Amino acid sequence: MSNEKLKHTKSNLRASDTRFHRTLFGSLVNYNEKRPPLLYYVENGNAIAGYDQLALDYKMAADLLINTSNESGLGNWFAPTMLVVRQTLELALKALLEATVDRGNSSNSKVMFSHNLWGIWKECQRWLQANGYLFHQDARLETAKWVIENFHAVDPTGDLFRFAHSKHEAFKRKKTYDRAGINEDVFVDYFNAAWDFLTHWQGVLVMEWMEEQALKDGISYTRPFNPDDFPRGD
Numbered sequence: 423m424s425n426e427k428l429k430h431t432k433s434n435l436r437a438s439d440t441r442f443h444r445t446l447f448g449s450l451v452n453y454n455e456k457r458p459p460l461l462y463y464v465e466n467g468n469a470i471a472g473y474d475q476l477a478l479d480y481k482m483a484a485d486l487l488i489n490t491s492n493e494s495g496l497g498n499w500f501a502p503t504m505l506v507v508r509q510t511l512e513l514a515l516k517a518l519l520e521a522t523v524d525r526g527n528s529s530n531s532k533v534m535f536s537h538n539l540w541g542i543w544k545e546c547q548r549w550l551q552a553n554g555y556l557f558h559q560d561a562r563l564e565t566a567k568w569v570i571e572n573f574h575a576v577d578p579t580g581d582l583f584r585f586a587h588s589k590h591e592a593f594k595r596k597k598t599y600d601r602a603g604i605n606e607d608v609f610v611d612y613f614n615a616a617w618d619f620l621t622h623w624q625g626v627l628v629m630e631w632m633e634e635q636a637l638k639d640g641i642s643y644t645r646p647f648n649p650d651d652f653p654r655g656d
Contacts (some may be wrong), residue, residue: 443465450462477510477514477516484503487502508580510617511613518627521631522549524628537579557623559654560653562619562652565615566615568612569613577602582599583599626649629647
């Protein structure tokens, strides 16, 4: 390998490669007008974004992909759509877990950086139950749990729709995305119910945290929604 190629190979491994990274008032070093970067990273000094913001972004993308897939009738949309749907669920779960941490949950953080949907949910459930939240009265709970358990069973580490072959097996063969399918009669309704459940309870925790901070700062705070405004089960 030539010195030039070696230099670029090593440079690409650096997290702050100055050809593609800049500060808010800085500029890209050695900007190439003939081949400008298609992607760049800017340190703007803002607060770190939360899982909830990214979860909403992915939900918007998931809704659009689902609609596009249904309208086109082409199977090519299936794997990308399922990948984004699963990622939406994972981010919503992590947003809820992040909110429990902000409210005092000091549980092991390993699950936060995993792709274990069921493990993340069980930790959220444990903390919510231990702290007296009424999530078990939410009519969407059983559907949300079913969706989480279903995706976790079929795609436990989030690689089934990301790669051609999963590292997991079924029927003594590597799982592949083309063997997966959905129940179109319930898919959208179940997905939305899970989303609404997770975001409601995450919102409750965030609202409580904001109210607590406002009290400490001596400023008034008006709750944007009623935490008890959720559909009750039978």
